[in-house]
Amino acid sequence: MTEETITAKEYKLDVESELRFEIETKDCKVSVELKLGSAELFGTELVKGKAYEFHTGAKVAIFTYRGCTLEVRGETDVIYISRETPMIQYLNCHAALEQMREKAEEEDTLGPIALIVGPTDVGKSTLCKIFLNYAARMNRRPLYCDIDVGQGTLSVPGMIASILVERPASLTEGFSQSAPLVYHHGHRSPSENSALYKMIIKKMAEVAITSRESNKGLKTSGIIINTCGWVKGAGYKSLLHAAEEFQVDVIFVLDQERLYNELLRDVPSKVKVVLLPKSGGVVERSKTQRGEARDGRIREYFYGGRSPLYPFSFDVKWADMRLYKIGAPALPASCLPIGMKPEDHLTKLVPVAPSPAILHHLISISFAESLEDDVLCTNIMGFICVTGVDPERQVVTVLSPQPRPLPPNNILLLSDIQFMDSH
Template identity: 60%
Template sequence: MTEEKVATNEFKLDPDSELRFEVENKNEKVTLELKSGLAEVFGTELVKGKKYEFSIGAKVAVYTFQGCTLELAGKTDVSYVAKETPMYQYINCHAAMENMREEAEKNDKRGPITMVVGPCDVGKSTLCRILLNYAARMGRRPIFVDLDVGQGHIAIPGTVGAISVERIADVVEGFTNKKAKASGIVINTCGWVKASGYKLLTHAAQAFEVDVILVLDQERLYNELVRDMPDFVKVVLLPKSGGVVERSQQQRNESRDQRVREYFYGNRTPLYPHSFEVKWCDAKIYKIGAPILPASCMPVGMKAEDNLTKLVAVSPGPSLLHHLLTNVDVDRQTITVLSPQPRPLPNTVLLLSDIQFMDSH
């Protein structure tokens, strides 16, 4: 048998243009190589001559300021060169944030707190990644806050999280808190921007005391925030990239499951999670929110409580399966949990989310 030859395509990009490609087939792997010039992927510079491998689910945009030659090896579902990109506007946002960081550093104050908002599938997470990478390339250490519970870019879906984005520590200086203080925060949000979703956005803006809100691709949301935010909050409307792909509900579910698998089992580097039993009496399980009582059930003159944020105790049982519990033994009154660390649980209080995951390993 002769080995099948992998298709190779060469792309020559003019300055301020972008190579966009997608990989949707799980059996396909695509290799990207920078042959000449300078290029970056979402703010991360490519190393010339290094081969970068992408597989199922990859949606990549390779941007160049000065022009470059790229080589793609393997079968992509979509690949094309885009002449128009919003990257200069994104760069201007970064430059404005950097000016704010310099001012904060000079006066020993906190850096800019920036929140990225917009409907589903407009590139919020990508813009966050670009801004964070540019900040790190400037030697900053911004904090990334992820409030997108639907996808989860730091931990698993159903959770919020925060991480410090930093370079390797300096051999002499180590890590300096002052630099982290001036670097500021970049906040990613979910695509729920109407009704209660809008209230959550404005609540997050108030809670984090944001300085800047970047609105992607929705003038209505932009105008609502201009109306409702204090004068000191700068609200900026930005276009989405033409390479942003709208995902179906099935694709979102698959992406969510993949994020959970990667969290426990790793991606390129395999991880080995732990599975162990916990007695019902050793753990307390809660969920947030309870059904709203109808007014007819309340005494005359009394109003029903706001149960949306109420902490409600949950009794262990078979209904808890697939909430990262691999088994519920009613007779022995134990649950088997999937954990990234060995026993015991770091906390005996467990908070239940609506995200479910069936462990296929």
């Protein structure tokens, strides 16, 4: 390690400025320590005198309202101080949401429901994190719903999920995810089964709204909803569907004026639509980088992040697997039974016989124990990954966060998402 790598460098930030850096070098880590003043990372405050470590793939923007001094140790690919930042606009939006919460408290009504929309790689997940952290710092308990199946900030990719946020996110571990509500979609994009996508969004919205009515803290704290970057054609219609099902009060549009004007035209006038700039530190990712991010999320599910986890590997007999996938091959309209819609095949449960074709695929373990249950809209218990298939012995080897056996009666849902276990 070179002397430059281990030497600490101090950066003095002016009022309302950001220190931005990226780490792309493999097996590299950078530590940041707040020496003077106050600063925050995506709404989470830094503790003075505490060193925070960031690893390969990190893209960090540390913001200060009043000025600060930061000490950075380690080698970064890019590092600079920016005085052009949209954080004041984001803060003003948080203040507007907080006013809506205060009004809801006074009138004993429901708090704000905010939908964050925009194309890919404009900082939607980051803006959600900022709003949630600011709300938690005001002693609120908002619900965070992530309906972006492509990346999966709360679960593995291919799912939608929600959690109750009771405290600001840890700078290293993120939000506490002890009891997420997860629904299976099984694809990288909503377009691969839009009928199922709309169905599980409707179910999540029903659960969210019911939860608000029975939880006083959640009732006024509201909901923050993160969406995918598919904003044209059917993707735009899915955004309108989500806005309608969640009964949103405000839509924040990041970095696309066309989408902003389309929403102004198409949503009810009572819904506020706000156009916001993206942060200058947002970086567009290639298809390869997005794939690596998906693999990283799955690896973290099984093996943990900073706090390591130790998954189990064991064999499961084919006869013990009740495996299904959602979606059957389409039939010509002339072959459909009377009353059946052409898109109904997309929400049909199809039995899957274990075979080498399922190797490396993720499988969701549903809480549903019978086909008579509403399997498609039943939440998910957890995930396993098929790491080996032996047709002669008729067993599959699975990677699991829990020891054997698998739940005996629960239905397993096959996902199109694949993961190559390199451990």
